[in-house]
Amino acid sequence: MNIAISMAGRKRVAVIGGGAVGVSTALWLQRDGCEVTIIDPNEGLGEGASFGNAGCLNPSSIIPMSMPGNLSKVPGWLLDPLGPLTIRWQYLPKIAPWLMRFVAAGTEPRVRKQASALKGLLHDTVGLYQELAEPDASQKFIKRNGHLIVYRTQAEYKNDRLGWQLRREHGISFDVLDSHELHQLEPALSRDVNVGIFFPHNGYTTNPNALVRALGENFLHNGGVIKQGTAKDFIFQDDKLQGVMVNDTIMQTDAAVVCAGARSLPFVRTCGDNVMLDTERGYHIMIKNPEAVLNRSIMDATGKFVATPMEFGLRLAGTVEFAGLDAAPDWRRARILTKLGRALFPSLLADYPEERLSLWMGFRPSMPDSLPVIGTSRRSQDVVYAFGHGHVGLAAGARTGLLAADLVMQRTAHIDISAFSPRRF
Ligand SMILES: Cc1cc2nc3c(=O)[nH]c(=O)nc-3n(C[C@H](O)[C@H](O)[C@H](O)COP(=O)(O)OP(=O)(O)OC[C@H]3O[C@@H](n4cnc5c(N)ncnc54)[C@H](O)[C@@H]3O)c2cc1C
Numbered sequence: 372m373n374i375a376i377s378m379a380g381r382k383r384v385a386v387i388g389g390g391a392v393g394v395s396t397a398l399w400l401q402r403d404g405c406e407v408t409i410i411d412p413n414e415g416l417g418e419g420a421s422f423g424n425a426g427c428l429n430p431s432s433i434i435p436m437s438m439p440g441n442l443s444k445v446p447g448w449l450l451d452p453l454g455p456l457t458i459r460w461q462y463l464p465k466i467a468p469w470l471m472r473f474v475a476a477g478t479e480p481r482v483r484k485q486a487s488a489l490k491g492l493l494h495d496t497v498g499l500y501q502e503l504a505e506p507d508a509s510q511k512f513i514k515r516n517g518h519l520i521v522y523r524t525q526a527e528y529k530n531d532r533l534g535w536q537l538r539r540e541h542g543i544s545f546d547v548l549d550s551h552e553l554h555q556l557e558p559a560l561s562r563d564v565n566v567g568i569f570f571p572h573n574g575y576t577t578n579p580n581a582l583v584r585a586l587g588e589n590f591l592h593n594g595g596v597i598k599q600g601t602a603k604d605f606i607f608q609d610d611k612l613q614g615v616m617v618n619d620t621i622m623q624t625d626a627a628v629v630c631a632g633a634r635s636l637p638f639v640r641t642c643g644d645n646v647m648l649d650t651e652r653g654y655h656i657m658i659k660n661p662e663a664v665l666n667r668s669i670m671d672a673t674g675k676f677v678a679t680p681m682e683f684g685l686r687l688a689g690t691v692e693f694a695g696l697d698a699a700p701d702w703r704r705a706r707i708l709t710k711l712g713r714a715l716f717p718s719l720l721a722d723y724p725e726e727r728l729s730l731w732m733g734f735r736p737s738m739p740d741s742l743p744v745i746g747t748s749r750r751s752q753d754v755v756y757a758f759g760h761g762h763v764g765l766a767a768g769a770r771t772g773l774l775a776a777d778l779v780m781q782r783t784a785h786i787d788i789s790a791f792s793p794r795r796f
Contacts, residue, residue, distance in 0.1 A: 381406045384779055385615045385624040387602040387638065389416035391579070391765045392757050393630035394586045395772030398503050400628075401593050403780050408596040408624070409587070410617055416597070417583025419632050423655045423731035424765050425677035425688035427668050428496045428574040429518050431543045432763045433489040434534040435741035437477035453707050455675035459694035466693045469649045472739035472796070479533065485741055486537045488790035492743070492767045497574035499769035500582070508585035511577070512682075516667040518573035519557065521715070522566040523673055531672065535568075545570045559663035559716045575668040578682040579765055598622070602631070605641055605754060612753035626753045628775045633696060633734035635744075635758040642748035644793045648759050650734040652692040654705035656712075657729045661685035663716035674711040684729075685719075687712040691735075700732035737761040745774050745791035755779055756793050 382405045386397045389411035397407045409416070448454040458466070476485070501509045522528040528535075538545065546569045553567035554560055560567075576582045591597065600617040605627065607613060614621040629638045633650040661684055668679040676689030687708040692701065709728075713719045738744065738759040748754040757775040760767050770786075777784045789795075 382626060382779070383624045384408070385410055385602070385622060385627040386630055387615070387627060388419070388630035388632060388635075388758075389413070389583070389587065389597065390419045390421035390630060390632050391417065391583055391768030392632070392760065392771050393628070394583050394590060395503060395768045396628050396630055396757055396775040397590050397595055397772070398586060398593075399772045399776035400779060401590065401595060403776055405779070407590070408598050408622065409590065410598050410600055410602045410615065410622070412599065412601045414599060415584060416587040417580045420733040420735055421583050421765060421768075422580045423688065423733045424579050424653075425655070425668060425686060426576040426579050426679045426681065426765065427518060427677060428500065428513070428576060428766045429570065429763075430493045430496055430766070431518070431538055431545065431570045431573060432493060432766060433486045433541060433543070434537060435476065435482055435485040435489070436762060437473045437739070437741065438482060439477055439479055439533065441477055442474055453674070453710060455690055457690070457692045457704065459692070459698055462694050462698070465695060466649055469647050469739050472647055476740040481740070482533065483537065484790060486541065488742055489763070490541045491786040492770050493763065494770070496766045496769055499773070503586055503589070503769060504582070505585065505589055508582070508589075512582040512585060513574055513576055514667070515572070515574040517569055517571045518575065518667060519570075519669045520568045520672050521553065521560065521564045521669060523563055525566055527673060528566045528568075543570070544572065557666060557669060559665060559718060560669070561715055561717050564715065575679055576765070577680070581682065602638070605638070607751060610751045612751050626755065626779045628755045628757055628779060630757050630775075632758055632764070633736040635736065635756070638754070639748070639756065639793065642750035642754050644749050646744050646759070646793055647739050647796060648744070649693070649737055650696055651737040651761065652694055653688065653733055653735055654690050654692075654700070654708065655686050655688035655731045656705045656708045657681065657684045657686050658709070658712075658719065658723060659684040659727045662718040662720065669715070671711065671715050674715065676708055676711055678712060678715065685712075696734060702730055705730040705732065735761050736764065742790055743767065743771065744793045745771060745778075745788050746793045747778055748793070752781070
């Protein structure tokens, strides 16, 4: 074993990217006694996908995106202007290989393996964040009120049979509520909604960006360094990492963890690996002082979006848009969410003045098999990958950080990570 150390005798680690995954990684590494620097081009942490997500901390989100039977639904989704999926046709040639892998990932045996891997990664997400955050921040930003998935009809619910079976097999507890119980729990819900699945142990954050920032404050307080800049390349000597090129200067380091979300690919290529990372762009719209009051995050299984009561209003978040990292946002995708929101919560208004709305688009870092990449690089074990969490990167961030710290410290990972291998394709 050859662990390089700084002059002060502590291992220096550069964490590339200050989202939910990066900041969690940095905090766990500090607990291992490392000298940690987070590198991020933004002025504050949590400005990437971790900024505007739906805030769900759901250990129950073990069901991958590609499921048996989904392919037949795609044409309907693409043709529906309110549908959950869109592809910019110019991007189709680029995304085609990813989409083929995505479809191939959706067989029942593969889905079973993916669900099992996600179960390990998402387990106790709320508890881990509570451990990483200061009690004040934890109390302010993390709620443990459970989570609801709602359906219009029993038939729709039964259509998702495999997902429910897998959750049961993995010991995830939930209650199936009838219409009466459901509306008692969430009176703002439309009477068209008849089935609700309640996960009593799930949680959510009232402000994902503020949670990441609070974790960043904690990191600074423990002696961490945040360096504003863009990491561009690695400097190696043989198989040892010597430094990270940040803007135009070399930052010396003994190890690096790539947590750059949807922008992680250049680092992987530099290290001789090749993974199928792309982005599923998603949108949110926030309504200030909403007419509908919610007690927890609610996923609409029909509209495929999540409504979460947040610090500054009601957030409606979701949709998948394949258009890559460079195309301008299509804000119609965000505005669609108000229509879908009103169908779920009839007390919301049909039209809002712009000052009551805020819109956001972000880049989910997505792999076709819905599993992140967590492992060491081919080039050197000093470079660790921790990205590609798609729809569950907030929830999975805390445990991913713990796993990344295991790898940096060259310990056996505390759960089986073979399914997340960078060389699994
Ligand atoms: C609409 C929507 C709703 C969602 N809802 C949920 C949800 O409810 N629950 C959930 O668990 N997940 C959800 N997600 C997914 C989740 O937001 C992401 O999986 C997660 O935020 C990814 O975190 P990350 O730290 O890997 O990436 P990011 O948060 O994107 O952070 C990556 C960071 O890397 C930095 N970076 C990029 N390039 C460089 C570079 N060269 N050098 C240095 N730094 C760099 C970026 O500036 C950024 O800060 C949702 C996503 C969307 C879009």
